[in-house]
Amino acid sequence: MRYIFYFLLSVIFISCAAIPHQPSKINGVSFVASRGVVDSTHVKPILNINANAAAVMPFGFIADLNHPEIIHNTERQWFGETRSGAGQYIEALHKEGINVMVKPQLWISHGEFTGFLKASSEADWLLLETSYTDFVMEYAELAEELNVEVFCIGTELEEFIKNRPEYWHQLIKEIRTVYTGNLTYAANWDEFWTTPFWSELDYVGIDAYFPVSEMQTPTIEDCIKGWEKHKPGLKRFSEKLDRPILFTEFGYRSVDYSGKEPWRYDRSMTSVNLVAQNNATEALFEAVWQEDWFAGGYLWKWFIDHHKVGGLEDNQFTPQNKPVEQIIKAHYYKK
Template sequence: MRHYKLLVFILIFGFQSCKTQTDKINGVSFVAANAEVTAKHIHPLVNVNANYAAIMPFGFIKDLKHPEIIHNTHRQWFGETVDGATQYINELHKKNIKIMLKPQIWVWQGEYTGHIEMSSETDWKALEDSYSKFILAYAVLANQLNVDIFCIGTELERFVTNRSAYWQALIKKIKTIYKGKLTYAANWDEFKRTPFWSALDYIGIDAYFPVNDSKTPTVEACLEGWKTHKPIIKSISEKEGKPILFTEFGYRSVDYAGKRPWKSDRALGAVNLEAQKNTTKALFETFWKENWFAGGFIWKWFINHSKVGGQNNTMFTPQNKPVETLIRNYYKTKY
């Protein structure tokens, strides 16, 4: 009888533990602003049932060949600095919102960070030294503030490909400083080649996969489009033994939203709220029920909720659009 009770306890405990592990990361990418945040700014996150926020301080480089990263200066917006990230995280923690700290690089003129590539060994060494100072400063902050996930980089494919040994050493260094979970935000067409997933806790993907070429794609058409990508994503998860985390996901409220979801230029097309809603629903239906999928962070969420988004907005934010209600409902569901 004693052995029977012990077996029942193990089964129940194991089931409960498994259930806890499959709770999804229902996150928003919380955009840095030139102001402190208050409970008023955080209430809309709570209202949409988010349990995580990505905090994104920035470093800046002059161009794709320049090795120096400028960061944490008085010329930056408050939310882009160490002090700003600290204030944001502390306020979000008060509302039981967990954090992914995701320092990012911005190239002047908005050039794609995946194309950052030095032309000499001297410049590569200078970039590595500069990037280490940038990312390790935030690793220290992440550990001090008990951040749940730390993202070691975002869409830096050529840097990663050319300097793999540096990245392996950097990860080891980060682990001596920060004791939480680690990920890297690979672009949707990069993650299959990222060489260090085994050293991290999540396979991070900025999930701007093309799913349909229609002006107003239906949910069903987008579900069909995901059949091209989902098996590959799942196979990488299985190969590495790590869950998938969409470090960014989302669609613009614009015509052809599912065709090239990574496009962010303002002249892309007309407002199409249905296209944004349908593409987003298909993504949730494709991934959120999978036990190898950890969750994700919607791109993007601004602090002044009442003044952004809306029926005439063509950009990524779901705020004050029909898709916000859709996200609220999916984020409320327990998987």
């Protein structure tokens, strides 16, 4: 009996030692579509920061707002923006144990903000709706085919939703007929309060560019204080809907005033301020990540060719090859 006891004890010890670290949050990155295929060398840097999830983002394009038809899955697009490319990315990420959110996105000519997208006639509304349904259903079917964990039905489409709410209720029903995983929508940080269909989804998705600090180089303390303006409302909203909140995008540029208007990406902001990015990111993790109402999020943004992007002279959102990468790695390891 003594030998059996020691044998069982050793088996239990070995089994426990073999269990990998399992964070309870979605610790994700937004995996930017590119020209080429993805393999394990492109996924390894994601694993190196302890991420367990990635958003794959195929694209549709509207060339003319006077004729708002969405063009998608064409040979003129980059590989990662198409159905075959998204599928290849998903399979490569799943192979390495990374969960996936498929997040179809729109690009409007001249970089017009998608939140302002609306049609000027009933005929144009029907054209937009028909082509959007074709676009989204294409990727909902792919998500089901490849057992994708989360599907995002749209990104920052406030006017489209406000003007055509019945279309969106019907679209969600249609998506549910082909996709059996979790659904969300990526609402802009100042839009989500009025989105009418959260009860029909599984997560309240927010692109979390909340202003948190007016400082040129925001301190951790000032940013945490800034989050205290937003957290009570987020908590109440989550509890009211009985849905966890998911940051479908979050992140800060390595630039002066990075916490003031975190959504800004224009080239007029030319400074490089790595400390600002560090502090704003650290504060977000400290203020929000362990809250019970919070499900996790997807860092904006992560490029597939890790060694070629970011760096100490880069002032854009990516954390790659910057000091903030180590902050993310430390927090993504925590449960």
